[in-house]
Amino acid sequence: MTGRSARGNNLDTVRQHNLSAVLGLVHRTGPLSRSQLTRETGLNRSTIAALVGELVELGLVLESEPGANNRVGRPSPVVGAHPGVVALAINPEIDAVTVGVVGLDGVVQHRVRYAAEIPTALEAVAISKAVIDGLRPQLKASSRVIGVGVAVPGLVREADGVVRLAPHLAWLDEPFAQQLHEAIGLPVSAANDANLGANAERIFGAGREVTDLVYLNGGASGIGAGVIVGGTPLAGFSGYAGEFGHTLVNSAGVRCHCGAIGCLETEVNQRSLLKVLGLDSADADELDRALAAAGAAGGSAGGAGSASGAVAAEIERQLGFLAVAVRNATNVFNPQLIVLGGFLGALITAAPGRLQELVSGTALKASGESLRIARAELGSRLLMVGAAELAFAPLLADPASGDVRVGGTVH
Template identity: 45%
Template sequence: MNDRATTVEGVRRTNLGEVLRLVHHGGPRSRAVITAETGLNRSTVSDLVSRLAEAGLVREHGPDPTRRVGRPSPIVAPSPDVVALGVNPEIDAVEIGAVSLGGAIRLRERIAVDRPGVDEVVELVARTVEVWRTGDLQGCRIVGAGVAVPGLVRTEDGVVRLAPHLQWRDVDIAGPLERSLGMPVVVGNDASFGARAERLFGAAREHGDVVYLNGGASGIGGGLILHGRLIGGEGGYAGEWGQTTASLTDASDRRVDGGVLEDEVNRARLVHAAGLVAPDDAQLAGALSASDDAIAEAGRQRRILAATLGNAVNVLNPSMIVLGGFLGSLRDVDRDAFDDEVRARALAASAENLELASAALGADRLLIGAADAAMQRLLADPLG
């Protein structure tokens, strides 16, 4: 193949990926809108959409009813039969989801298990996917899997350097899972994947500078997006908000001498104060205003969290802060009061355009983010 042919084919692959990425991240849109968004001519877009449809990656249906002038333009939508897997091992369960192109959860399962090891996670995922392949996902194309780990994950090879609550240290889960499933596997920090999901499909879709904090049973993690790019840092470990020193404005709020943020803003403390046993996030959220002990503990944690976020606003000047998991529940006790407190803790200029939100994707955010990471190879070369 000569250089020109190679160049032409490379451009075609890039354009195919751009069109598929548009409908995956942005949702169904007409050929006319794709033409406008890509800057490609109409005949090129028609050819690209036809190729993607032939490959089973997109589907076309009725014309856009709002288009009043000229020939009606068909709507291009991502195929729900192209899926990636999202996996989230936690200290009390392994969650597994099948996520379609477009970011919709097609299937999910939560398997209760106490501090699963790598071998146990691989076995549970393989067993679940085998059932899905002969059942609800029969005939679907599974393009890969993403694993959202509550810990430090090295970017270059996906090795989990440390997941303290799972008691994992320097372990490889990508290799064993790839061999078991027979598909590519990517591994990343759970909160970074949550940030990715909320930026692409959730509360922060319209924002390029985002601070995301996720609160779960294993502690607090987070992600940082600047100018639309997820920031991983030199080794991929950026976003460990839970390990920062807790910001206390009242010394009486301290519960752990020398404690870090996740020692003080802590899901287990809320559960205990609310008098619950193994609640999900929705049950916990409903109990935070139900008793004096729960109200007092939620108030203490809200003060510490607001002070921490005020520092983040001063350092990073985000346009959006998104709180996931039990952190979103803390904000939701009184959203206006919490948001005002965060702004009061920050410089006025840094906070003047700041928005805060609880995670829009709820319990799906980590699975969607992990699955989207697994989609990237397909999006880079849809027909490869």
């Protein structure tokens, strides 16, 4: 969802907007009573009743009886997004292709991670199709599939979903969205993974009720960022805004694949953390456990020359460079909140409060005095939810669209 208002209008000429406002509210916030919808939208009770009835008929919401309460009078029915309306979410990475099924209620119903080393675009299409084919019996039985959203670790042209550059995947001008559409027969949209992650955290995670935030995501292929300004995602002219992974943090650093020296993702990366931990690979949850174990070992054994001492030194080194990028983001955007996802979340959890301390000591006081730094709340669900939002966007904008209803067919 974008920064669209949830306020409605009682004029029949704006029925589409009103349907969108009601569906968007229950999608973002969870089940609400009709009386709550009346208060939130500013519409009258009869209009809400008519809109909810239409959304029920469209198969987009469910109504249920409220739980027991002590209020006097007839309780108001509760309206919730229909979990059987789903989007498929795909995230190709350098070590795997992940496919998920996400309900309109924001719940990740299935998540399949298929290991693959630096898949080509066509390989990622084939893997995605195979996983989706495996899920089709379940989807046919109980779900209406709206479409597919793809979270790509690279630059994606907003207009047509062409991956202009995903350097770690070695993808260049790949029409991935079109290729996937041709393979599976469903509408496909693609966007940068960090931008989608920022939107997901704003709607469902740490950024709820926040209008200005910067999201930094650390993945196997590098660091991406998404920026929300005034409640609206910052996309840039062609959709490429937010490449914080390629901001300068060390003028004496090594050369990045982009050609520059000392980029954030050359200094702060998952690979270096795994190396000092003695691991070949790990997701964010596994990295959390490994860092916690190293910290516990350091508390009992100690010593800068120990394995745990090396881990502590690497954490401090990476946090120092990450602080440079976060300081710059703070000074440029003056956000309320900076959210860290992926391995960056594990990194700050390993040294609680240290990043906030480093940033507070260097950022402009006026910009940083109200800043909060938090870990992403959605965890491994983040990019599944973010990609699904991309697929749900046309439905949320126009719930009664005939094209949207037809698009739900599973072949």
